Amino acid sequence: MSKVLVSDPIDQAGIDILSQVATVDVKTNLKPEELVQIIGDYDALMIRSGTRVTKEIIEAGTQLKIIGRAGVGVDNVDVPAATRKGIVVVNSPEGNTIAAAEHALAMMLSLSRYIPDANASVKRGEWDRKSFIGAEVYKKTLGVIGLGKIGSHVATVAKAMGMKLLAYDPFISTERAEQIGCQLVELDLLVQQADYITLHMPKTPETTHLIDAKMLAKMKPTARIVNCARGGIIDEEALAVALKEGQIAGAALDVFESEPLGESSLRALGKEIILTPHLGASTTEAQVNVAIDVAEQIRDVLLGLPARSAVNIPGLGPDILEELKPYMQLAETLGKLVGQLAGGRVELLNVRLQGELATNKSQPLVIASLKGLLYQALRERVNYVNATLEAKERGIRVIETRDAAIKDYAGSLHLEATGSLGTHSVTGALLGDGEIRLTNIDGFPVNVPPSQHMLFTLHRDMPGIIGKLGSLLGSFNVNIASMQVGRKIVRGDAVMVLSLDDPLPEGILSEIKKVAGIRDAYTVTL
Numbered sequence: 001m002s003k004v005l006v007s008d009p010i011d012q013a014g015i016d017i018l019s020q021v022a023t024v025d026v027k028t029n030l031k032p033e034e035l036v037q038i039i040g041d042y043d044a045l046m047i048r049s050g051t052r053v054t055k056e057i058i059e060a061g062t063q064l065k066i067i068g069r070a071g072v073g074v075d076n077v078d079v080p081a082a083t084r085k086g087i088v089v090v091n092s093p094e095g096n097t098i099a100a101a102e103h104a105l106a107m108m109l110s111l112s113r114y115i116p117d118a119n120a121s122v123k124r125g126e127w128d129r130k131s132f133i134g135a136e137v138y139k140k141t142l143g144v145i146g147l148g149k150i151g152s153h154v155a156t157v158a159k160a161m162g163m164k165l166l167a168y169d170p171f172i173s174t175e176r177a178e179q180i181g182c183q184l185v186e187l188d189l190l191v192q193q194a195d196y197i198t199l200h201m202p203k204t205p206e207t208t209h210l211i212d213a214k215m216l217a218k219m220k221p222t223a224r225i226v227n228c229a230r231g232g233i234i235d236e237e238a239l240a241v242a243l244k245e246g247q248i249a250g251a252a253l254d255v256f257e258s259e260p261l262g263e264s265s266l267r268a269l270g271k272e273i274i275l276t277p278h279l280g281a282s283t284t285e286a287q288v289n290v291a292i293d294v295a296e297q298i299r300d301v302l303l304g305l306p307a308r309s310a311v312n313i314p315g316l317g318p319d320i321l322e323e324l325k326p327y328m329q330l331a332e333t334l335g336k337l338v339g340q341l342a343g344g345r346v347e348l349l350n351v352r353l354q355g356e357l358a359t360n361k362s363q364p365l366v367i368a369s370l371k372g373l374l375y376q377a378l379r380e381r382v383n384y385v386n387a388t389l390e391a392k393e394r395g396i397r398v399i400e401t402r403d404a405a406i407k408d409y410a411g412s413l414h415l416e417a418t419g420s421l422g423t424h425s426v427t428g429a430l431l432g433d434g435e436i437r438l439t440n441i442d443g444f445p446v447n448v449p450p451s452q453h454m455l456f457t458l459h460r461d462m463p464g465i466i467g468k469l470g471s472l473l474g475s476f477n478v479n480i481a482s483m484q485v486g487r488k489i490v491r492g493d494a495v496m497v498l499s500l501d502d503p504l505p506e507g508i509l510s511e512i513k514k515v516a517g518i519r520d521a522y523t524v525t526l
Ligand SMILES: NC(=O)c1ccc[n+]([C@@H]2O[C@H](COP(=O)([O-])OP(=O)(O)OC[C@H]3O[C@@H](n4cnc5c(N)ncnc54)[C@H](O)[C@@H]3O)[C@@H](O)[C@H]2O)c1
Pocket: 072, 073, 093, 096, 097, 100, 145, 146, 147, 148, 149, 150, 151, 168, 169, 170, 171, 172, 200, 201, 202, 203, 204, 206, 207, 228, 229, 230, 254, 255, 278, 279, 280, 281, 282, 376, 377, 378, 381
């Protein structure tokens, strides 16, 4: 019989499902070194946010087939390490949506009426009615940043309470926002006009400290902000200053840059702030939902069936999976790349399956391309199961073509994304050893392996340009690992593809675009 280790508190409904097919050991509060010692005995690991599944733990899990995260965020799992070892990582993308949305709404109302402090004062034996004069949300403007599953539910309920809705989400279409009753606006306008702001996007390099001192300074002095998404989207130090100096009226936080929250200037503030210990998903209903959702997937995988919400490996039959697995990685990488080159909102994705990939069996590669494309917006919430639906909801049209006659490589994949900022294309193939090669960028032939940090320029092929770019990167202490120019004619238009050892520091992209001969530049993180 298989063995499952449950290392965080999980609802009994989940344990019951696992017990149908496996021996289940519940061992919570394990130290990392204790987990490394025992994980070798287990076929599956089920966690919540309390267990950090590091590379060391994954390496020691010699029998591990699946890691199940009872919740959305897999930020506590080293997914690349699991993928390398062929371990499926599954989550529950929707099980706690309502719980998190209701927590955000509860935070907004509590903040408006000072409920936590008023309650504490009565419990201290006081009867103070003057200190807790609140504000109504009716007819006020709510700015929703991140109009995905949770943001949409918050917006729908807020509308029913008579609020006017603004939304900012660079990956959502105007039509989709209007369906939910929101006016899609730029971020600056939202923060300037909103009486209440609620955050519902993932934590990414773009959203980290998105709400910083400058952004807080743009808000109304009566504005109140709620963060039930991820810690670090708000700069906590800047927020404490803004609240102390009365730049904004209030804030309610469920999530923190570092959890559990340690020493923090936020704790010293008064009734203008509410702090909860990451309780967004903590309802009985949500915990039952996520436990059942993830336990069923662990059960299925242990029985040799596909998982329905795999973050890393698709829920396909083992035979097709085996055949397509290397190409799935290619498709996802190309999707990530073309999405970042296109920037902003993508409206159309053209996927051309070439050479031996031009068969019906390759359809999952279209899904993998979409998963890669949507990763920028949705991070671990997009998977092979929901990618098509998420794309449809975002108004992304997908055109799939097949061309068996293109035989530069045994099989290759060409993606073209058209969005609000223009059209970009990438082509890629696999070498004999399974290594990915980018073979064409925006119509220019190249031959480069993808790397984590990349820089692409569109420029005029002329003497000195490579040197200028090299010294500019050097002056910012950015090390170039490799560089290649793709051109069609000498001294015509060209692309330069650079693999960098380090991420590009902020501000450098605009400097690069100023170099004479460079028309455009894009950074990509894979
Ligand atoms: N507090 C909790 O316990 C709790 C519980 C569940 C989820 N969460 C968090 O809530 C957040 C939202 O979850 P969800 O299920 O609604 O996710 P989702 O994927 O359905 O929606 C996220 C939305 O954010 C948008 N987005 C991405 N980058 C953005 C940017 N730079 N600016 C604005 N919008 C951007 C995406 O387009 C997407 O529409 C996530 O961070 C998730 O981890 C917290």
